[in-house]
Amino acid sequence: MPPKRKPTQFQDQDQNTLKQPLRKRTRSQTKADPSSSNQPTSIRTPKEDTSSREEKTSPSTSAATTITLTLVRGDLFHDPHPPPRGALLLHACNCTGTWGAGIAKAFRIQYPAAYRAYRSHCLDNAPEPGSALLIPPPSPASSSGGSTGGGGGGEADRGHYIGCLFTSRGKGKTKDSAAAILEATGRAMGELVGRVGEVGEGVTEVRMPRINAGLFEVPWEETRRVVEAVEVPAGDSGGGGEGGGTAVMGRILVVARE
Numbered sequence: 300m301p302p303k304r305k306p307t308q309f310q311d312q313d314q315n316t317l318k319q320p321l322r323k324r325t326r327s328q329t330k331a332d333p334s335s336s337n338q339p340t341s342i343r344t345p346k347e348d349t350s351s352r353e354e355k356t357s358p359s360t361s362a363a364t365t366i367t368l369t370l371v372r373g374d375l376f377h378d379p380h381p382p383p384r385g386a387l388l389l390h391a392c393n394c395t396g397t398w399g400a401g402i403a404k405a406f407r408i409q410y411p412a413a414y415r416a417y418r419s420h421c422l423d424n425a426p427e428p429g430s431a432l433l434i435p436p437p438s439p440a441s442s443s444g445g446s447t448g449g450g451g452g453g454e455a456d457r458g459h460y461i462g463c464l465f466t467s468r469g470k471g472k473t474k475d476s477a478a479a480i481l482e483a484t485g486r487a488m489g490e491l492v493g494r495v496g497e498v499g500e501g502v503t504e505v506r507m508p509r510i511n512a513g514l515f516e517v518p519w520e521e522t523r524r525v526v527e528a529v530e531v532p533a534g535d536s537g538g539g540g541e542g543g544g545t546a547v548m549g550r551i552l553v554v555a556r557e
């Protein structure tokens with residue numbers, strides 16, 4: 300049952316001051332996830348001055364926990380430090396099966412096995428906007444097979460999960476409207492929270508770029524409000540590890556290049 304979304308009770312903290320980048324790591328036992336045979340798991344249904352300081356934006360506190368976004372300036376794949384093993388990297392995807400430009404293209408080059416999993420999912424299952432796909436780290440064998448001009452074998456060593464948020468059916472000129480993208484973003488994030496709670500006990504931290512803010516042309520503030528209204532079930536820290544499970548989805552690092 301995906302977590303509900305609360306009406307946006309967005310409380311901007313000091314929007315214009317960014318502090319030092321995060322240094323903290325969320326360490327957890329990185330256990331192999333027994334339920335993932337390296338197969339992606341799909342889900343049906345359904346900042347601001349970015350100088351090199353961090354801005355914590357969190358919604359008003361209430362009994363229910365919602366996602367907190369922490370903005371840091373830098374490059375998703377390198378700052379504030381390279382993603383540790385078990386990191387979950389999210390990005391906004393179209394449903395057509397292509398990561399053709401922007402950060403999606405960088406993902407395709409650096410995570411060729413994940414790209415193949417995403418593409419197969421699109422071709423085989425025709426995902427709808429508002430769904431999400433959680434792709435576990437590949438096994439060494441599967442990530443060496445084939446490449447889309449990418450980083451090849453390093454993918455398995457890095458041990459990163461890739462999270463695809465299907466926020467628009469189309470891309471480029473056929474992308475969905477901003478309103479539709481925002482609506483799909485909330486649902487997709489909610490579904491991903493649920494999925495990470497079910498099979499993501501190996502996830503050590505979650506990071507993403509300012510999704511939808513570039514090629515999808517949706518103002519970042521709008522996406523941020525939607526994401527910070529997504530509920531995260533309190534207390535579930537996954538399969539007994541030090542991290543992982545639903546709780547890790549409660550604190551997402553947003554790495555903004557500009």
Ligand SMILES: Nc1ncnc2c1ncn2[C@@H]1O[C@H](COP(=O)(O)OP(=O)(O)OC[C@H]2O[C@H](OP(=O)(O)O)[C@H](O)[C@@H]2O)[C@@H](O)[C@H]1O
Nearest residue numbers: 374375391398399400401402403470508511512513514515
């Ligand atoms: N290394 C990096 N580190 C940190 N931030 C980085 C970065 N590289 C770029 N950014 C910034 O991250 C924001 C969103 O980056 P994007 O504009 O790419 O994505 P979007 O979410 O708006 O749109 C998705 C569609 O774009 C793709 O292209 P195709 O349709 O395949 O052709 C997909 O497949 C979808 O369809 C922008 O602020 C970029 O400046």
